[in-house]
Amino acid sequence: MAASYEDRILRVLAYIHGNTDGDLSLDRLADVAAMSRFHWHRVFRALTGETCAHAVRRIRLHRAAGWLVQGDMPIAQVAARAGYPNQNSFSRAFSVSYGSSPAAFRRAGQFRLPNPTLRTGSYPMYDVITRTDPARRLAGLPHKGDYMEIGKSFEAFGAICESRGLWPQLGAVTGVYFDSPDAVPEADLRSFAGAELTGGALPEGMEEVSLPGGKTAVLTYKGPYSGLHAAYHSLFGNWLPQSGEEPADQPCYEIYLNNPRDTAPEDLLTEICLPLK
Numbered sequence: 001m002a003a004s005y006e007d008r009i010l011r012v013l014a015y016i017h018g019n020t021d022g023d024l025s026l027d028r029l030a031d032v033a034a035m036s037r038f039h040w041h042r043v044f045r046a047l048t049g050e051t052c053a054h055a056v057r058r059i060r061l062h063r064a065a066g067w068l069v070q071g072d073m074p075i076a077q078v079a080a081r082a083g084y085p086n087q088n089s090f091s092r093a094f095s096v097s098y099g100s101s102p103a104a105f106r107r108a109g110q111f112r113l114p115n116p117t118l119r120t121g122s123y124p125m126y127d128v129i130t131r132t133d134p135a136r137r138l139a140g141l142p143h144k145g146d147y148m149e150i151g152k153s154f155e156a157f158g159a160i161c162e163s164r165g166l167w168p169q170l171g172a173v174t175g176v177y178f179d180s181p182d183a184v185p186e187a188d189l190r191s192f193a194g195a196e197l198t199g200g201a202l203p204e205g206m207e208e209v210s211l212p213g214g215k216t217a218v219l220t221y222k223g224p225y226s227g228l229h230a231a232y233h234s235l236f237g238n239w240l241p242q243s244g245e246e247p248a249d250q251p252c253y254e255i256y257l258n259n260p261r262d263t264a265p266e267d268l269l270t271e272i273c274l275p276l277k
Helices: 002-018 026-033 037-048 052-069 075-081 087-098 102-109 151-164 225-243
Strands: 128-133 136-144 170-177 190-197 207-211 214-222 252-256 269-275
Touching: 002 026, 002 037, 002 052, 002 151, 026 037, 026 052, 037 052, 037 151, 052 075, 052 087, 052 102, 052 151, 052 225, 075 087, 075 102, 087 102, 102 225, 128 225, 136 151, 136 170, 151 170, 151 190, 170 207, 190 207, 214 225, 225 269
Parallel strands: none
Antiparallel strands: 128 214, 136 190, 136 207, 170 190, 170 252, 214 269, 252 269
């Protein structure tokens, strides 16, 4: 029976991500879950820790933040794609969650390269430390495609952990990014959404990724996940050329220090980790 509820949660989360501009009413999501409206609402909140309405709003605005900083889509179109009836209602909701208007958020978060010349020093500055990270064994779900879409896999991973009571055997929530978005077509990007497995066997239905550990450059970024792209530019464009360090032949990974379900976007903390030789 638990697996059945888990499947319903995953189905609904996938539906929300795939239909931000569609009908995401409680009745529609209950239909997707194949449950009555009243029972479904209680099941969803018990298994995810948030109401359906909160999940819909959070995911819609998260997707909108990514569209704002990663492209030139008109704000009115972003609003419609995020499921808002007009630009004004979208701007109000976005400002409440992100602390700035969509236009100001776009100006602050979008960084274009006007020409192919080196741009060392022209990116926002962040503090970077080096440390020795331990080897980690991760359990989670693979993702393929746009890195900004990995939230869908993290939602599914979190729902599985909640429904099975897995959190006590898991450590830091971690994302692994195997490819460079500057070199690999967006549709072929490979990543992994999971958490450190601190004890027990690999949970059924999940995959395992091992991080070897060792010397690591760590940039701690504070703010919404849509700004991580610019933080990577700072790590590779500002810090690395001046560091005297050389990257190891290992993927970057991110360690998420707090939870977007109960943390304001501007207060989210993410460690961007670059393995070094």
